[in-house]
Amino acid sequence: MSPAGEVVVDLGAVAANTAELARRAGSAQVMAVVKADAYGHGLVPCARAALAGGARWLGVAQLDEALALRAAGITAPVLAWLYGPGQPLDAVVAAGVDVSVAAPWALDAARGAAGRTGVPARVHLKVDTGLGRNGATTAEWPALVAAALAAQAEGAVEVVAAWSHFALADDPDHATVRAQERVFAEALAVGEALGARWPLRHLANSAATLTNPGAHLDLVRPGVAVYGLSPVPHLGDAASFGLRPAMTLSAPLALVKDVGAGQGVSYGHAHTTAGPTRLGLVPLGYADGIPRHAGSDSARPDVQPGGPVRVAGGTTRVAGRVCMDQFVVDLAGLPGAADAAAGDRAVLFGDGLDGSPTAEDWARAAGTIGYEVVTRISSRLPRRYVGGPGS
Numbered sequence: 001m002s003p004a005g006e007v008v009v010d011l012g013a014v015a016a017n018t019a020e021l022a023r024r025a026g027s028a029q030v031m032a033v034v035k036a037d038a039y040g041h042g043l044v045p046c047a048r049a050a051l052a053g054g055a056r057w058l059g060v061a062q063l064d065e066a067l068a069l070r071a072a073g074i075t076a077p078v079l080a081w082l083y084g085p086g087q088p089l090d091a092v093v094a095a096g097v098d099v100s101v102a103a104p105w106a107l108d109a110a111r112g113a114a115g116r117t118g119v120p121a122r123v124h125l126k127v128d129t130g131l132g133r134n135g136a137t138t139a140e141w142p143a144l145v146a147a148a149l150a151a152q153a154e155g156a157v158e159v160v161a162a163w164s165h166f167a168l169a170d171d172p173d174h175a176t177v178r179a180q181e182r183v184f185a186e187a188l189a190v191g192e193a194l195g196a197r198w199p200l201r202h203l204a205n206s207a208a209t210l211t212n213p214g215a216h217l218d219l220v221r222p223g224v225a226v227y228g229l230s231p232v233p234h235l236g237d238a239a240s241f242g243l244r245p246a247m248t249l250s251a252p253l254a255l256v257k258d259v260g261a262g263q264g265v266s267y268g269h270a271h272t273t274a275g276p277t278r279l280g281l282v283p284l285g286y287a288d289g290i291p292r293h294a295g296s297d298s299a300r301p302d303v304q305p306g307g308p309v310r311v312a313g314g315t316t317r318v319a320g321r322v323c324m325d326q327f328v329v330d331l332a333g334l335p336g337a338a339d340a341a342a343g344d345r346a347v348l349f350g351d352g353l354d355g356s357p358t359a360e361d362w363a364r365a366a367g368t369i370g371y372e373v374v375t376r377i378s379s380r381l382p383r384r385y386v387g388g389p390g391s
């Protein structure tokens with residue numbers, strides 16, 4: 001156990017967010033993306049909550065994540081999209097997990113696994129429509145589709161979908177968004193001319209699910225929005241999209257003490273007390289996933305404001321540097337400073353509805369994105385689940 005730093009995950013929020021995404025997706029099915037331990041929220045509990053909220057599919061990056069869902073008894077369709085040559089697909093194919101195929105070696109791996117297990121491999125053919133990351137190039141696409149259709153005719157694979165991923169979905173009016181949609185439509189048509197039927201076509205992540213109904217097609221793949229974070233904070237916060245952040249991170253103060261003016265605080269003395277004040281010690285640090293970039297520098301508050309913390313009846317910011325296991329808050333000016341004591345709870349982020357800061361606020365303070373803030377919260381902090389069946 002950590003000194004009681006705690007992550008609370010509201011599974012009711014996960015289910016409600018999924019239901020809101022399903023409502024916005026209309027006739028398109030929802031694949032809740034639960035990769036990276038459900039963006040740090042906990043793979044299996046979040047998968048179950050998303051399914052309860054109306055997701056029909058689950059999406060993961062890694063094969064082991066898909067197998068963990070099956071080991072937990074989850075039977076919903078699962079797509080895994082990131083593996084390398086030499087990683088056998090037998091276990092996932094036998095478990096009825098769909099795999100992405102973007103290259104001939106991957107199709108061979110799927111066909112081989114089908115041969116050894118006797119189970120046809122369910123494949124989603126991925127085309128790179130412009131992201132420049134995973135996916136077959138449009139030059140490689142016709143041969144890949146033809147090979148997949150041949151394998152399907154042999155009974156070795158089942159072509160379940162064609163799919164792709166946006167580069168700038170968070171900038172819905174960007175020219176690349178329309179361009180990628182056009183390239184995807186052309187790739188679908190090229191496949192159809194070769195005989196493909198495409199039971200499913202999918203393209204949209206959270207940002208496109210919320211801002212680009214034209215890209216919903218047959219299935220949408222929201223990730224971050226399932227956990228209640230806005231994928232487009234520059235366009236609207238979570239609440240404006242009907243979403244509620246599911247994760248709350250807090251810890252009890254490990255120490256409160258009185259200090260005088262001019263006290264340098266934490267490594268490097270990047271914060272100096274302006275007058276006599278009280279300091280609170282928060283037992284969370286970068287080993288717990290608190291971004292070190294969210295420290296403050298009292299000489300440069302505009303550049304390094306520090307991550308916000310709700311404590312002592314108000315909100316303050318990290319004072320000075322974030323250390324490995326701990327950081328300090330200066331309670332100066334907070335309504336409850338005089339009464340503050342060790343054991344008082346400091347909330348780093350939550351759903352924001354009670355005035356607590358949000359993961360998005362931390363992202364701004366650390367120069368990153370909300371995705372990274374929640375995903376990096378260390379597994380050394382216990383997750384406690386509320387709002388779910390059985391809680």
Ligand SMILES: *Cc1c(COP(=O)(O)O)cnc(C)c1O
Binds near residue numbers: 035231
């Ligand atoms: C992570 C990921 C998603 C989900 O993205 P969000 O921005 O979190 O909604 C969808 N598709 C692919 C291929 C991904 O890697």
